[in-house]
Amino acid sequence: MPKKVDHEKQRKRLADAALRIIHNSGLEQATVRNIAKESGLSVGSMRHYFSTQAELFAFCMNLFLARIEQRVEGFQPEGNLLQDMKRLLLQLIPLDEERIMESEVWFSFNAKVLIYPELSKLNDRMQEEVYKVSMFVITTLVEQKAAKPELDIDLEAEKLYALIDGLAMHQLMQPGRLSDERLEQMLEQHLLILCDLK
Numbered sequence: 001m002p003k004k005v006d007h008e009k010q011r012k013r014l015a016d017a018a019l020r021i022i023h024n025s026g027l028e029q030a031t032v033r034n035i036a037k038e039s040g041l042s043v044g045s046m047r048h049y050f051s052t053q054a055e056l057f058a059f060c061m062n063l064f065l066a067r068i069e070q071r072v073e074g075f076q077p078e079g080n081l082l083q084d085m086k087r088l089l090l091q092l093i094p095l096d097e098e099r100i101m102e103s104e105v106w107f108s109f110n111a112k113v114l115i116y117p118e119l120s121k122l123n124d125r126m127q128e129e130v131y132k133v134s135m136f137v138i139t140t141l142v143e144q145k146a147a148k149p150e151l152d153i154d155l156e157a158e159k160l161y162a163l164i165d166g167l168a169m170h171q172l173m174q175p176g177r178l179s180d181e182r183l184e185q186m187l188e189q190h191l192l193i194l195c196d197l198k
Helices: 007-025 030-039 043-049 053-073 079-092 097-112 115-145 152-174 178-194
Strands: none
Touching: 007 030, 007 043, 007 097, 030 043, 030 079, 053 097, 053 115, 079 115, 079 178, 097 115, 097 152, 115 152, 115 178, 152 178
């Protein structure tokens, strides 16, 4: 009897191999041949799971989105509103090995959006996720009556989104320039500016 193959597991195996190659050697090295070799599968088998390189890239990007969504959805508040909101925002900044790798690969994928327009929707989804977290933080501060009464929710969500996006890029392009403590301090001070805590 032929062995039953878990196709989703094999696709994930290939995507993980692609991510390792991209992280270690750059996006240009993520060729069908190199990914097949890294994953231990034949080139023919790989083409069975992903018919084009864009399809493989899309699968990898979806893996990233799922990881980010899981981190955000699994976030557990601990009771101090400002500290909780800061910890949630830190989930979107590359501060540990996993998030650094994700960010490096994600920015590599962004360069491919111009070549593969079909990836642009996934890129938009990623940016929308960061914006949604920013909006959640602002609306939570308002709902908990911690925000200044005159706060413009839409404007502040955009500003926070830009800050998070900028800090993530900054950490990626100049790792170590800002310590984790300094970065947390910047986020905390920004949140304090939005609040009316007496």
